[in-house]
Amino acid sequence: MADRTEGADLAAGVAAGDRRALARAITLVESGRADHRQAALALLGRLRGPGSDAAGRQALRIGLSGTPGVGKSTFIESFGLMLTAQGLRVAVLAVDPSSARSGGSILGDKTRMEQLSRDPRAFIRPSPSQAQMGGVARRTREAVALCEAAGFDVVLIETVGVGQSETVVAELCDLFILLLAPAGGDELQGVKRGIMEMADIILVNKADGGLEPAARRTMADYAGALQLLRRRPQDPQGFPKALCVSATTGAGLGAAWAEMQSLAAWRRETGHWDSRRAGQARHWFEEEVRQGLLAALHHGSARDRLDALGAMVVAGSLTPEAAAAEMLASLA
């Protein structure tokens, strides 16, 4: 009973846009404890259910990818402050699969975005330090949903440039932005084609001072490369496109934001926004089913059976194929 009241309070706090309530709610969805999981699902249900003020709220979800060194934190700081100055509320989340190994966190140090983290219209959430990719995806997805319920206008989902996490972010966001540093033309190959194909807008950062000419060349190179990609139905004329920005001087940030808004508006009008979100929901449904199926292997009698058959395989008394067939038959 106390728990129910507590859950209702937390939901009300999140729906009212209270940042402390939001932080507590995210901690709840990140928890591995079974009772916390139940409470997290109840909270999400409450916020999205009929009668909730928060139901149906949608933020513009922007995925932001870029390898270390391209100036991602500085970009988020400048871009975020520009948006909050316009009265918009901005949340920043991180997807960092590598933190699972290093124990570190790409957003662990909020001082990287000192001003933004003190801005009352902003909410910055570091990546949790312990999680597997499946867990990271679920946690981030639910954190995004909580930020939307809390009425944030823009949710920035940051990731580092390693294949798998980009895929997760692409399935979470409405727009996918690739942030690059100025480089020699032949470094074009450093960006994987798959990541290029996800990008809606490529931003070449550090277009200031002595690096500006290089940034313009890099932008032109990528603009050319983007034209070689297959046309996607979700793009209006001229997209995907490449632009120059400087997170340090702020140059180009306004133009980049205008492009993002224009693309988002076009997709909303043409129905691509809704169909993308519907497709993402279907993806996450199937992913949850897959994760749940695999997780069940490591509990109760299935786990005992897996261990017993695994021991026979290790001992050489059963081939992997025969053992797998036996395991699958026992589960069917």
Add this chain to the structure above:
Amino acid sequence: MADRTEGADLAAGVAAGDRRALARAITLVESGRADHRQAALALLGRLRGPGSDAAGRQALRIGLSGTPGVGKSTFIESFGLMLTAQGLRVAVLAVDPSSARSGGSILGDKTRMEQLSRDPRAFIRPSPSQAQMGGVARRTREAVALCEAAGFDVVLIETVGVGQSETVVAELCDLFILLLAPAGGDELQGVKRGIMEMADIILVNKADGGLEPAARRTMADYAGALQLLRRRPQDPQGFPKALCVSATTGAGLGAAWAEMQSLAAWRRETGHWDSRRAGQARHWFEEEVRQGLLAALHHGSARDRLDALGAMVVAGSLTPEAAAAEMLASLA
């Protein structure tokens, strides 16, 4: 009855080392047809079962990774010919996940290894053009088992430098070789740490003519980098190590082979060979179970249910989490 005789004939052909029978057997394990799968499992069981001449045969399985341009085909050609000249029988297989998309095949063109492909002691098998990663892993694993049953002394498993396929190959081989081209010192970062950690021996190719000094520097750089890695129990003193070779002149190939043999012998004596193979068998058992579980989602009533729930998620009448919970409950 005809099928049984045929299966027995095929098993006998493989066990006798007949290359055409081996090629037919690999085609069988690559097939997606259900009756072929049954026949493939029967064939593998026959070859590995008691009473089979082929039972217990072990090749030295060498995983070979290297990005395009390092001279992998030339290396395989020279290295393979050196081994066959010593009377050894050599099989070459490829793991190429990208071929699933491009429809191409890294070993599709046997003319890349013209002499080796005509050598009666060699067997070269291109990567199948259509497969998903799970399918590639199974197909390659079974093809390796068939090559062993056919009495090959060395099985080379080639892959390109993209993370996921390296992991598959590392779980299939006794030794993992990383082939590199000479490069500037700062290109060291181009090799992912995870792949470095898999390597038993790093070979810097093209150590001939004007590139030799660069190759020696690259070798020294990698030798230094390898020393920074955590010591692994499966390595004797001095391993993992970096060497220079030239696939064109043949320089260093004999020394590289001697190091491979010495490492393999040490691992056999110390039990690391057997425990690695046992661990791999356990890995493949669990992987087969996982693939089987996930595949079952897309058949029969499970598929219908997945589609029905997925449609409700797309329509917005059910959240992904609630739909997943319902799906999982129906499977339990």
